[in-house]
Amino acid sequence: MKCEEIREMMPDLASGMAKVTPEIKGHLAGCGACSGKLEEFRKTMALLEEWQAPEPSPYFDVRLRARLREEVAKPQAGWMGWFRRPVLAAAMTVLMAIGVGMVFSNGDGIYRHGDNVVADNDVSSQAEPGTAVGDLSALDKNHDLYSDFELLDDLQVQQNVSANP
Amino acid sequence: MDGSVLMASLGSRPGALQTALAGAEPYTDAEVMLRVKAGDESAFDYLVQKYRRPLVSFMYRMARNSAVAEDLAQEVFLRVYRSRQTYEASAKFTTWLYRIATNLAVNHARDTRKERPEVTVSLDEPDEETGTTMDVRDASMTVEESMVRRERLAAIRGKVEALPERQRLAVIMHKYQQMDYKQIAEVLKLSESATKSLLFRAYESLREQLKEFI
Ligand SMILES: [Zn+2]
Numbered sequence: 001m002k003c004e005e006i007r008e009m010m011p012d013l014a015s016g017m018a019k020v021t022p023e024i025k026g027h028l029a030g031c032g033a034c035s036g037k038l039e040e041f042r043k044t045m046a047l048l049e050e051w052q053a054p055e056p057s058p059y060f061d062v063r064l065r066a067r068l069r070e071e072v073a074k075p076q077a078g079w080m081g082w083f084r085r086p087v088l089a090a091a092m093t094v095l096m097a098i099g100v101g102m103v104f105s106n107g108d109g110i111y112r113h114g115d116n117v118v119a120d121n122d123v124s125s126q127a128e129p130g131t132a133v134g135d136l137s138a139l140d141k142n143h144d145l146y147s148d149f150e151l152l153d154d155l156q157v158q159q160n161v162s163a164n165p
Numbered sequence: 166m167d168g169s170v171l172m173a174s175l176g177s178r179p180g181a182l183q184t185a186l187a188g189a190e191p192y193t194d195a196e197v198m199l200r201v202k203a204g205d206e207s208a209f210d211y212l213v214q215k216y217r218r219p220l221v222s223f224m225y226r227m228a229r230n231s232a233v234a235e236d237l238a239q240e241v242f243l244r245v246y247r248s249r250q251t252y253e254a255s256a257k258f259t260t261w262l263y264r265i266a267t268n269l270a271v272n273h274a275r276d277t278r279k280e281r282p283e284v285t286v287s288l289d290e291p292d293e294e295t296g297t298t299m300d301v302r303d304a305s306m307t308v309e310e311s312m313v314r315r316e317r318l319a320a321i322r323g324k325v326e327a328l329p330e331r332q333r334l335a336v337i338m339h340k341y342q343q344m345d346y347k348q349i350a351e352v353l354k355l356s357e358s359a360t361k362s363l364l365f366r367a368y369e370s371l372r373e374q375l376k377e378f379i
Contacts, residue, residue, distance in 0.1 A: 011364040017345055043379045044372040048340050050314075051321045053222035054231045056238070060217060064239045071243060 001027045006034045014041035194258035202249045209249075213242055219342055220266055226337045227270035228277075229322065237273060241266045260351045263344075267334060267352060274330075317378045324374045331355075332367035339364055 001023050012018035020028075028035040194215070200208035220241055225234035244265050252261075306314070325333060331353060338344040338352065350360040372379070 007365060008358070008361045011339060011361070011368055012346065014368070015340070015343075017343070040372050040379070041368055044368055044375060045340060047317075047375055047378055048321060048325070048336075048371070050318055051226070051325070051341075053225040053234075053341070056217050056221045057231070057235060060221070060235055060239070061213070063235070064213065064242055067239055067243055068246060071246065 003027075003031060003034055006031075007037070010038060010041050014038060014045050195254040198245075198249070198252055198258055199254055201246070202252050209246060212245070216242075216262060220262075223263075223266055223337060223342055224270060226325070226341055227334075228273055229326070233273070237266075237269050240269055244269075257348075257351065259344075260348060263338070263342075263348075263352045271330065271334075320375060320378060324371055328367055328370065332363055332370075335360065335363050336367045336371070 006013075006024065006027055009018050009024070013020065013024070028038065194212065197208045197211055201212070217238065220238040221231075221234050224237040224241075225231055228234050228237060241262065245262065325336060328336065334353065335349055338349045339346075344352075346357050346360050346364070349355075349364070350357045353360065353363075355363065
């Protein structure tokens with residue numbers, strides 16, 4: 001076994017996540033550089049242990065439930081979501097019967113609604129699609145993450161639409 | 166996991182999951198997530214109970230503020246909930262979860278760095294986030310001892326925070342979330358060997374910079 005192989009395993013060996021096999025033990029017994037380094041890594045990790053994180057607060061669940069309720073109550077993003085709501089669909093039908101022009105003159109209400117949705121969702125609105133994964137190259141091709149921003153993409157597209165009717 | 170504990174902790178309705186959990190069949194998190202997708206809310210509660218603590222601690226070490234950490238951890242759960250319909254069990258659930266968390270944490274770090282260009286660990290200011298000033302000093306400690314300990318803690322936090330972004334993420338996942346190379350590699354979308362060398366370099370530089378405390 002080479003020193004390089006031991007080095008590769010060093011973080012897991014020092015943390016106890018990797019087992020010290022007889023082969024590794026043999027190398028460490030005969031190699032002062034590796035055994036010394038392992039000891040230093042162990043001490044470093046023990047030192048890092050001092051940084052403790054707090055427990056979740058007792059209100060964590062309550063707050064999360066409230067945010068989830070808000071999420072569920074939030075009208076669906078996008079035009080189709082509006083048409084699925086019976087009262088609004090009826091209102092829209094009336095407006096359309098009166099004339100397409102009226103829809104646009106009442107566009108203000110729709111516009112404002114769009115803003116509210118974004119405002120409710122402030123954490124994700126900070127994370128613009130495109131910069132969300134940004135230059136962290138490791139995450140560049142992360143489709144899962146991009147899919148998390150689908151809702152946001154949707155909202156922003158919607159905003160653009162209503163901004164330029 | 167005991168179904169009654171679940172229900173008591175989140176006050177959820179008894180659902181299919183509790184019934185299922187009462188049996189001997191262990192469910193993977195991916196399977197639980199598929200139940201969330203199918204509309205089983207108790208399955209979502211189960212995931213919240215299971216990952217609430219690890220996510221708060223992950224976010225705390227990324228954001229260094231417990232209120233922000235809770236907020237970000239909740240945001241992870243909200244995103245999990247929001248993406249339930251598009252969830253595919255192809256990736257390991259924790260990999261998916263930590264990718265969402267990593268993305269949020271990195272964005273938060275960048276946003277706050279813009280606001281406060283010099284994030285320094287001050288020894289003078291009390292530490293609102295951990296309540297370090299309160300629990301760092303226990304009754305058996307002298308004033309000097311507690312000061313030394315506080316300084317050491319500030320150094321640890323400062324040095325971990327000063328690591329390059331990916332090294333910092335890797336150390337936090339490895340050291341504090343007990344994730345192995347393979348999982349970290351998957352979350353960061355790196356090869357296993359790149360992850361190993363990333364971690365080695367990170368610990369090596371922490372060892373070097375913290376040697377006065379070792
Ligand atoms: Zn060696």
